[in-house]
Amino acid sequence: MLIAQQADGPLIRFTMEPLFEDTGFALAIMGVLVVFMALALVIAFITVLPHLAKRTAAQPVQTDVKPTAHDELAEETLVVIAAAVAETIRQRHRIVKIRGLTPEDLGWSFTGRLQHHQSHQVRGRTRR
Amino acid sequence: MSSFDYISQKAVQLFETTALPGMEPGNLIMVVIGIAFIYLAISKHYEPLLLVPIGFGIIVGNIPSVSGMSLTVYDEGTVLRYLYFGVEQGVYPPLIFLGIGAMTDFSTMLSNPKLVLLGAAAQVGVFLTYLGALCLAFTPQEAGAIGIIGGADGPTAIFLSSRLAPELLGAIAIAAYSYMALVPVIQPPIMKLLTSREERLIRMKPSREVSRQERIMFPVAAFLICTTLAPGAIVLIGMLFFGNLLKECTVTDRLAMTARTAMIDVVTILLGFCVGTSTNAQYFLQAKSILIFVLGATAFAVATACGLLFAKFMNLFLNEKINPLVGAAGVSAVPDSARVVQMVGQEEDPNNFLLMHAMAPNVAGVIGSAIAAGILWSQLGK
Numbered sequence: 001m002l003i004a005q006q007a008d009g010p011l012i013r014f015t016m017e018p019l020f021e022d023t024g025f026a027l028a029i030m031g032v033l034v035v036f037m038a039l040a041l042v043i044a045f046i047t048v049l050p051h052l053a054k055r056t057a058a059q060p061v062q063t064d065v066k067p068t069a070h071d072e073l074a075e076e077t078l079v080v081i082a083a084a085v086a087e088t089i090r091q092r093h094r095i096v097k098i099r100g101l102t103p104e105d106l107g108w109s110f111t112g113r114l115q116h117h118q119s120h121q122v123r124g125r126t127r128r
Numbered sequence: 129m130s131s132f133d134y135i136s137q138k139a140v141q142l143f144e145t146t147a148l149p150g151m152e153p154g155n156l157i158m159v160v161i162g163i164a165f166i167y168l169a170i171s172k173h174y175e176p177l178l179l180v181p182i183g184f185g186i187i188v189g190n191i192p193s194v195s196g197m198s199l200t201v202y203d204e205g206t207v208l209r210y211l212y213f214g215v216e217q218g219v220y221p222p223l224i225f226l227g228i229g230a231m232t233d234f235s236t237m238l239s240n241p242k243l244v245l246l247g248a249a250a251q252v253g254v255f256l257t258y259l260g261a262l263c264l265a266f267t268p269q270e271a272g273a274i275g276i277i278g279g280a281d282g283p284t285a286i287f288l289s290s291r292l293a294p295e296l297l298g299a300i301a302i303a304a305y306s307y308m309a310l311v312p313v314i315q316p317p318i319m320k321l322l323t324s325r326e327e328r329l330i331r332m333k334p335s336r337e338v339s340r341q342e343r344i345m346f347p348v349a350a351f352l353i354c355t356t357l358a359p360g361a362i363v364l365i366g367m368l369f370f371g372n373l374l375k376e377c378t379v380t381d382r383l384a385m386t387a388r389t390a391m392i393d394v395v396t397i398l399l400g401f402c403v404g405t406s407t408n409a410q411y412f413l414q415a416k417s418i419l420i421f422v423l424g425a426t427a428f429a430v431a432t433a434c435g436l437l438f439a440k441f442m443n444l445f446l447n448e449k450i451n452p453l454v455g456a457a458g459v460s461a462v463p464d465s466a467r468v469v470q471m472v473g474q475e476e477d478p479n480n481f482l483l484m485h486a487m488a489p490n491v492a493g494v495i496g497s498a499i500a501a502g503i504l505w506s507q508l509g510k
Contacts, residue, residue, distance in 0.1 A: 012264060014263055014264060015265055019259060027504075027507055027508075028259050030507075031251075031254075031255050031258075031500060032255050034358055035251045035500055035503070038248075039245065039492060039496060039499075040245070041353045042495070043242065045346075045349050046244070049238065052345065053341035054341075112463065
């Protein structure tokens, strides 16, 4: 079927024949099935992964070492944070917990979320 | 010879040694396109890390060289040709996958495994577009390279087209990266069209915490699973999971840091610039390129729709419903499509945070598109 004409031949030629060859429907269906099968196996593995991880996880070593002052936040830091919170909220409030970030907290997902909220507006019609 | 004739003769000689005599209208069109890419990157923030190198590369690739001088990416022995080697032989994309792996956090996917299926569903768009390209009389190899644009993964598209249809590499790369940059424009209308307001308001439970052991075991096991079924994906998937292992094992921080910063930046510059330089109007402005752009847009839209519709299908069987918007993140434009899910979701409910949920199908889409590329390569690359 000729849809448009170019100087040296048709611009668009439409044919159904290739669909019924080995590289047509057969390949497409096989491709979709393999992708689904591979990711289904990944899902199965992910589902049992927590149990596997628990088994392989090393037992925590019992120590009677108490946290040193080095692990705790300095009193001055706590005062500064409390002052900043009071200045921001300007209402009666209670700070329940203040703790330093662990390496896990500093993961990509956390910083990614922060960057996302600080990044450009993707669309102009976004309500803010 | 009068002094006037002498000056005229020299002026003509000078003119002939400039790029102006060889400048065709097509080159001017491409230069304008290159400038438009740079404008979109700088003013609209559309994938600036990609569009600036590509845009400038387009301008460089469309300045005609003087006859007798070998300068372009198509001439043997030129500097640009050597740089282009990494694109032509598929060297750069796996290196980019290494960097992507080193910056990807699979935790959200590990904490909600059912969302992985959405990454698989979006790959249906790849194979539907492949069939569409076959109907338009592309060869199976060309159709495979075009279809993978629906995977919304630039490096994968470049890798596969360099293996299957190197003559279409420029058009496919530009189409793939253009549509990746246009994710915030292409996806929202499809997402709104295929979902009701009630569906967009669905809130999902927060993800569980994933242990370090899980995050270390996952890349090794997932690599074995994926490449056993699709060995063609060894290069891309292997580098992706290798990079992720470097990150998660925490004993190779220096390597992971290099992979996700300096190395991926260097390769992105080279890849983007070289792809841009390969778009000389003489080779690029052809009827096939237009078809590739149309099919690429179709692939992207179909992949988005497949992810969304599959999420709705899954909701028929799930007690804890998933917000179908996250299905749109099954295309592997990381993290842009997840961002778009977040933005569209927040338009309905500003307190609904879908970003981390959308990251699950998003990274699953990366794996899915690499597997799809591996299948197409192994079946069509003979």
